[in-house]
Amino acid sequence: MMKNKIPTLKEIAEKLGISISTVSRALNDHQDISEVTKERVKALAADLNYIPNIFAKGFRTHKTNIIGVVVPNITHYFTTTLIRGILEEASLQGYRVIISESNNDVDKQTEMLNTMIQFGVDGVLMSLSKMTRDISSILKIMNTLPLILFDKASNKIPCTQVVINEEEATYNAIEHLINIGKRRIAIIKESEFSYNSEKRFEGYLRALKENNLPIDEKIILSVDDISMIQGKRMTNVLMSLKQKPDAIFAITDSAAIGVIKTLKKLHVKIPEEVAVVGFSNSINSTIIEPMLTTIDQPGQKIGATAVKYLIEEINHPNEIFINKTIEIRSNLIIRNSTFKV
Amino acid sequence: MMKNKIPTLKEIAEKLGISISTVSRALNDHQDISEVTKERVKALAADLNYIPNIFAKGFRTHKTNIIGVVVPNITHYFTTTLIRGILEEASLQGYRVIISESNNDVDKQTEMLNTMIQFGVDGVLMSLSKMTRDISSILKIMNTLPLILFDKASNKIPCTQVVINEEEATYNAIEHLINIGKRRIAIIKESEFSYNSEKRFEGYLRALKENNLPIDEKIILSVDDISMIQGKRMTNVLMSLKQKPDAIFAITDSAAIGVIKTLKKLHVKIPEEVAVVGFSNSINSTIIEPMLTTIDQPGQKIGATAVKYLIEEINHPNEIFINKTIEIRSNLIIRNSTFKV
DNA sequence: CTGAAAGCGCTTACAG
DNA sequence: CTGAAAGCGCTTACAG
Known part of the structure; x- marks a missing residue:
């Protein structure tokens, strides 16, 4: 297929009989250039469908206006709301977004970070893979590029983090x-090292303590992979205990849905005998019956906020940033799995 | 934050006392360079953590190894499976992916395409926004860049299209x-112009005709926005007809789930009195009870296939491609909403 | 087998 | 207010 040629500054300059420098400055609204010249240049540029070659520009200015994003799993609904927030805010600020998936594989995560650098991104937004214990490669990257963590964060990595109020949200639930x-x-909860799981567990413990309820290891269950299937399995475990629980909190909606499905199979009344709470406010939580009480996380806001902080760092490459943890408020959504109206 | 400097070819050349050209060629495994030199260069490059500046390279070679992707709505589960396939295949072939969302807004879609060009992508993969009637801007872009449509395609746009066997899949259902x-x-189905909806409708009509069943306009309903809420509304309409249907096919799972929810509210037995079929095999289709019979679309495969065809075109910029429509097979998944085991 | 040099399209310090 | 020129980091045709 024959492709159109995109005009360059040189061609515009020649057609107008002025220098390339002047054309460049006119297009960038440089103060030195007269209004008349600016107008002539802009008119012709528009006419020729001039598009600046971002690679020449980026190459010259060491800036690409591209942000790299690494997430563990792009198919999770909540992740897509984070990405939507990132895309929107980035677009508003004139940035493009390169996305990659680590598939919860730490090596792949490192590899992704490295290609991001290679592709000249101006900064990276990352949600950590599970089991990210060795943070050395991440620290190394922070020497090269601004990095901000969102959602799946870690206190051990000295950078700005944008998360929800995991502990408090769970406490409220x-x-x-x-x-x-x-x-x-x-x-x-999750058995492997997971920031979110740990924070949620802390909120759980605090709520019990402050209400003088006993903490019983028998009803604190950990699974490798917090899925619907595990929710089902754990419910069978819990309901075969001598002292059955009267409520089950699962740290994800999918596990909570597994819980509900199994309770229904066991003919346990929800919420009268056992109440169920999830976390995420996924679409599924309104499909299951009874509908699931859960915690709504404002994904778009988290994504957009992370972009704002990242661009701030990109624009001030020589400043030392104090690494803030920004907590975005979430909301408990009460539905029939805990409280019938 | 002080950032590390990434070494350049020049530094490697100086340290080794050879020319930049030789370093460049050694790193690219050029045949002219001796093994000894290659090894020395590669060793030092690895040592210094040399990363080629992709912008200098892209600028020089007019190739960026970046693919642009435009989708209507990134939060749909099926879309994320498409994206996962795209990311995987692209990564295998050494490409990065820039993603943007058109939000089913035709103007935004055009804008996105233009920024893609500006960011120097080597080609574009697009799933059309609803209501894409004016294709002139898309045709214009096809003059500049290779473009391939996937999932939401259009016969009117002369390019390669990767889709599922919509018509046949519906026929089978x-x-x-x-x-x-x-x-x-x-x-x-959908009332607005929609490739997928039209194809599915064709399959529906053919199945009825070939089985000598009458086609009755009263039970052919069109909605603007094919959502769960519309599924509920339309079910109320259908079930208040004198001649009620004994099965409802909704062209998306979300609408089909709305159908099931309403039928349950009306105490209609599923599937005995009314059977229900959706389309997509979303996660939701297994959460709803009874579980939904639906059509599984291999999103990852579609995404990966689209990438393959696109890279083929990128690598042969001067060939005229015959615009194929590649149909990927989908599968009917039979569950309790149509057939109890 | 290796090197010197041009050039990709842009920005910008310097000079006028 | 405008221009000539250097340079960002790389590749490659040309010369040896």
């Missing part, structure tokens, strides 16, 4: 269960 | 309903 009269609240 | 004894099959 557990407190809600206590308010509706539940006293024996089980939790299904 | 309707035939399945006929096989289980259904005779009055309603369809809920």
Whole structure:
């Protein structure tokens, strides 16, 4: 297929009988250039469909206006809302976004970061893969590029982090269960190192303690992979205990949906006998019956906020940034799995 | 933050006392260079963590190894599977992916395409926004860059298209309903111009005709926005008809889930009184009870295939490509909404 | 087998 | 207010 040629500054300059420098400056609205010249240049540029060669520009100015994003799993609904926020805010600020998936594989994550650098991104937004223990490669990258963590973060990495109020959100959810009269609240969390899981667990523990409820290891269950299937398995475990729980909090909606499905199969009444709470406010949480009480995380806002902080760092490459942790508020959405209207 | 400097060919050349040209050639495994030199150069490059400046390279060779992707809505699960396939195949072939969302807004779609060009992508993969009637801007872009359509395609645009066998898949689904004894099959489709909706409607019509079933306009419903809410509304319409349908085919899972929810509210037995079929095999289709019979679309394969064809075109910029339509096979997944085991 | 040099399209310090 | 020229980091035709 024959492709059109995109005109260059040189061609515009020649057609107008002026220098390339003047054309460049006119297009960039440089103060030195007269209005008349600016207008002539801009008119011709528009006419010829001039598009600046971003590679020549980026090559020259060491800036590409591209942001790299690394996420563990792009198919999670919540992740897509984060990405939507990132795309929107980036676009507003004149940035493009390169996305890659680490598939929760730490080596792949490192590889992705390296290609990001190679592709000249101006900065990186990352949500950590599970099991990211060795942070040396990440620290190395931080020497080269601004990096901001979002959603799946880590206190060990000295950079700005944009997260939700995981601990508090869970605290509120557990407190809600206590308010509706539940006293024996089980939790299904992740066994592997996971920032979100740990924070949520802390909120769970604090809520029990502050309400003088006993902490019972038997109803604190950890799974490798926090999925619907594991939710089902763990529910069978919990409901075969001598002292069954009267509520189950799962740290993800998918696990919570597994819980509901199994409780229904066991003919356990929800929420009267056992109440269920999830985390994420995924679409699924409104499909399941009874609909799931869960925590709504404003993904778009988190994504957009992360972009703002990143561009701030990109624009001030020589400043030392104090590494803030920005907590975005989430909301408990009460539905029929805990409280019937 | 102070950032590390990435070494250049020049530094390697100086340290080794050879020319830049030789270093460049050694790194690119040029045949002219001796093995000894190659090894020395590569060793030092590895040592210094040399990363080629892709912008200098792209600028020089007019190739960026970046693919642009435009999708209507990134939060749809099926879209994320398409993207996953694109990311994987692109990564295998050494390409990065810039993603943007058109939000089903035709103007935004055009804008996105233009920024893609500006950012020097080597080619574009696009899934059309609804209501893309004016294709002039797309045709214009095809003069500049290779473009391939996937999933939401259009016969009017002369380019390679990667889609599923929409018509045949629907035909099979309707035939399945006929096989289980259904005779009055309603369809809920989109009213706006939509490639997928039209193809599915064609399959529906053909199945009825070939089985000598009457086509009744009263049970052919069109909605603007094919959502769960519309599925609910349309079910109320259908179930208040004198001659109620004994099966409902909705062209998306979300609408089909709305159908099931409403049928349950109306105490209609599924599938005995009314069977339900969706399209997509979304996660939701297994959450709803009864689980939804639907059509599984191999998103990853579609995405990967689209990338392959695009890179083929990128690598042969002066060839005229015959615009093929590649149909990827989908599968009917039979579940309890049509057939109880 | 290796090197000197041109050039990709742009920006910008310097000079006028 | 405008221009000539250098240079960003790379590749490659040309010369040896």
